Amino acid sequence: MLKLGIIGTNWITGQFIAAAEETQQYTLTAVYSRHEDTARKFAEDNHHPEVALFTDLNKFWASSAFDTVYIASPNSLHGPQAVAAIKAGKNVIVEKPMVASTSQLHQLTDALAAHPDAFLFEAARHLYEPNFAMVRDFARQREISGATLVYMKYSSRYDAYLAGKEPNVFTTRFAGGALMDLGVYVVYAALDWFGVPQHAQYVPSMLASGVDGSGCLHLDYADFGVNLIFGKTTQSYLPSEIYSGKQTLVLDAPESITSIKLRGGADDRELAGPQDDNPMVREASFFAKAIATNDTQARDKQFALAKQVHELMISVRMAAGIHFPADDE
Numbered sequence: 032m033l034k035l036g037i038i039g040t041n042w043i044t045g046q047f048i049a050a051a052e053e054t055q056q057y058t059l060t061a062v063y064s065r066h067e068d069t070a071r072k073f074a075e076d077n078h079h080p081e082v083a084l085f086t087d088l089n090k091f092w093a094s095s096a097f098d099t100v101y102i103a104s105p106n107s108l109h110g111p112q113a114v115a116a117i118k119a120g121k122n123v124i125v126e127k128p129m130v131a132s133t134s135q136l137h138q139l140t141d142a143l144a145a146h147p148d149a150f151l152f153e154a155a156r157h158l159y160e161p162n163f164a165m166v167r168d169f170a171r172q173r174e175i176s177g178a179t180l181v182y183m184k185y186s187s188r189y190d191a192y193l194a195g196k197e198p199n200v201f202t203t204r205f206a207g208g209a210l211m212d213l214g215v216y217v218v219y220a221a222l223d224w225f226g227v228p229q230h231a232q233y234v235p236s237m238l239a240s241g242v243d244g245s246g247c248l249h250l251d252y253a254d255f256g257v258n259l260i261f262g263k264t265t266q267s268y269l270p271s272e273i274y275s276g277k278q279t280l281v282l283d284a285p286e287s288i289t290s291i292k293l294r295g296g297a298d299d300r301e302l303a304g305p306q307d308d309n310p311m312v313r314e315a316s317f318f319a320k321a322i323a324t325n326d327t328q329a330r331d332k333q334f335a336l337a338k339q340v341h342e343l344m345i346s347v348r349m350a351a352g353i354h355f356p357a358d359d360e
């Protein structure tokens with residue numbers, strides 16, 4: 032049984048704890064928050080009033096109350112907190128995006144190299160969905176002619192941004208913006224399904240705060256192109272499509288996929304299976320199994336993909352002129 036400590040007390044952490052405990056491989060044992068009242072209320076709300084509470088990160092890392100940490104803090108803190116966790120001998124599950132800059136990626140890679148027993152996974156939950164795997168099989172077995180993947184959701188924090196507030200996810204300080212928040216899902220999908228492109232170019236629509244509100248990322252492969260469209264300032268109802276000659280695989284979304292249809296042939300039946308109630312159970316189960324069986328091959332395969340994703344995201348972001356304070360660390 033993994034003893035789980037958490038950083039970040041918003042709803043996503045509650046959802047991860049519920050998923051982790053549903054697998055029966057984890058139990059919540061430690062909560063870190065900047066505020067003791069928040070930590071206590073979070074522990075109580077998540078049915079674990081008995082857990083160890085921390086407001087000091089150094090004491091949290093030094094504690095033996097937990098062996099595995101789930102990190103769901105603002106984006107720019109993920110990399111440094113993951114490095115601290117590795118150095119403290121913890122297993123790490125870090126929310127997307129795992130890092131916010133080249134130096135954070137290097138520091139994380141170096142920490143992992145110095146601690147070869149450490150387990151780190153980026154919580155790219157869609158990679159573990161059966162429907163995502165079905166699309167992967169299609170993309171890897173067919174000759175691909177191109178794709179358009181769309182993920183645009185009106186952010187629950189955008190009204191606050193428009194009202195003059197500074198929600199973390201719309202700031203450069205916390206490495207926010209469309210590419211970092213939602214683009215990461217489609218970049219993962221593209222690299223998992225089609226591999227690393229030869230060339231990539233990002234055209235963002237910028238907000239006054241210095242982050243991208245939305246954007247189009249074009250990926251060039253040897254024989255085809257892939258267009259990724261994502262954003263946080265409007266809502267899109269477009270499907271995503273993967274083209275293979277005269278046939279098109281039509282998905283209702285590039286993550287949390289609930290519909291997959293192959294159009295352009297005689298049979299356009301629904302291919303998708305049902306979605307899990309909690310979309311984080313599969314990843315939690317995968318991470319626990321890899322840790323329990325010391326499956327370093329699975330760990331390294333997932334990290335290699337994560338590294339490709341972040342190298343691409345960092346390079347297209349910087350080429351598009353989007354600068355984060357984390358770039359200067």
Ligand SMILES: NC(=O)c1ccc[n+]([C@@H]2O[C@H](COP(=O)([O-])OP(=O)(O)OC[C@H]3O[C@@H](n4cnc5c(N)ncnc54)[C@H](OP(=O)(O)O)[C@@H]3O)[C@@H](O)[C@H]2O)c1
Nearest residue numbers: 039040041043064065066069103104105106126127128199
């Ligand atoms: N996988 C998914 O489906 C999914 C969904 C949503 C979000 N996420 C990821 O989860 C992470 C957290 O997202 P969120 O929307 O919950 O972020 P958030 O509300 O900005 O912050 C998350 C937590 O970090 C702490 N925090 C807030 N501001 C901080 C600051 N200025 N300095 C240090 N800590 C601060 C807070 O915990 P305390 O007050 O207790 O310290 C807060 O609960 C993001 O990286 C996001 O990408 C993933």
